[in-house]
């Protein structure tokens with residue numbers, strides 16, 4: 001049984017930095033909050049999920065699976081770097097701890113679910129908290145070696161560039177293989193991709209499992225600073241500690257699962273996927289086998305979209321409020337208006353991705369009118385949302401009470417909040 005207690009993770013002969021380098025300020029904050037700083041050298045799955053919760057609405061199962069998988073992955077990376085007999089920079093390594101026969105195998109991840117459900121957001125949020133480099137590689141642009149296009153190893157060069165040519169940091173990074181479903185063998189996926197997709201899957205096998213990749217790139221800042229001059233250098237990157245996350249919408253996978261289960265109606269179908277379903281979809285078994293951890297994301301419902309607009313730390317509404325505040329304008333949405341925006345986005349069928357588009361339309365007139373106009377308050381309420389050509393309600397600085405009154409007609413809580421913001425504790429008492 002593994003214990004994850006601190007084991008004195010000093011740097012080893014290979015020069016692999018301790019996993020402690022992964023302790024970002026955000027991680028330290030999480031650990032201090034949870035009072036577990038002394039026990040773990042990096043966040044527990046629970047702490048990782050707590051961090052994802054701040055940014056990603058819903059998708060609980062996926063957040064748990066991802067947190068556990070990432071935790072285990074970095075335990076493995078740590079184990080490798082803690083083993084003086086192994087090197088992360090050399091040829092493929094069997095990462096055995098010197099004091100035990102237990103070998104932690106690499107567990108890459110496969111996430112599938114509808115467009116705009118938060119797959120990429122989950123991976124990038126995770127990378128941010130761990131402070132590791134991340135690359136989102138669009139699989140549709142990859143080709144087999146010898147064909148025109150990017151070959152699969154190009155994602156390693158991108159990751160190395162993200163890591164500012166620090167090979168050790170690159171080796172702890174994350175590569176997202178986006179649109180992996182588009183590489184499916186053509187019998188099921190009837191898209192634009194031809195037989196080449198299967199060839200790319202074959203080419204990905206070694207990379208995903210762990211191999212030594214040589215890349216030519218510009219010399220690192222460090223090399224230049226130490227007087228080794230400019231130009232290019234050859235870097236050797238071992239991909240065995242890089243975490244690969246395959247992603248895709250896998251449109252049509254639900255039908256395969258339903259057929260296997262012999263059910264026409266089934267809720268949350270994708271969560272019942274088995275490796276055999278992915279193989280039938282057109283992924284080669286060897287690739288499915290190398291991504292043993294998988295989780296599905298759900299189609300976001302209107303309630304989720306409403307929460308996404310308002311709740312995350314950098315929610316879309318907060319982002320727009322912030323950009324209007326830069327021009328001295330207070331932008332406000334009533335609760336009903338937010339609901340209407342979520343409903344409109346849902347109709348687009350692009351998940352949370354549709355929210356920004358709807359908001360851009362709603363705010364086009366305000367974005368055009370406000371700068372340099374003397375407008376101080378912009379209100380989007382239900383009435384505004386029902387206009388054919390949306391024009392928010394504008395108020396000048398001297399019209400603050402009229403603005404608050406309008407807000408209060410639909411959203412008492414928002415009026416209270418805005419009154420407090422402007423130091424107007426009791427609107428009625430001032431008006432009387």
Ligand SMILES: Nc1ncnc2c1ncn2[C@@H]1O[C@H](COP(=O)(O)OP(=O)(O)OP(=O)(O)O)[C@@H](O)[C@H]1O
Nearest residue numbers: 055056057114115116117118119120121308352353
């Ligand atoms: N569950 C969620 N919680 C909060 N925001 C979300 C969520 N899902 C999506 N978003 C928002 O929608 C945008 C698009 O999401 P994301 O790129 O993660 O979708 P995706 O599932 O990777 O879609 P695709 O398959 O089209 O690449 C994100 O930038 C984010 O703002």
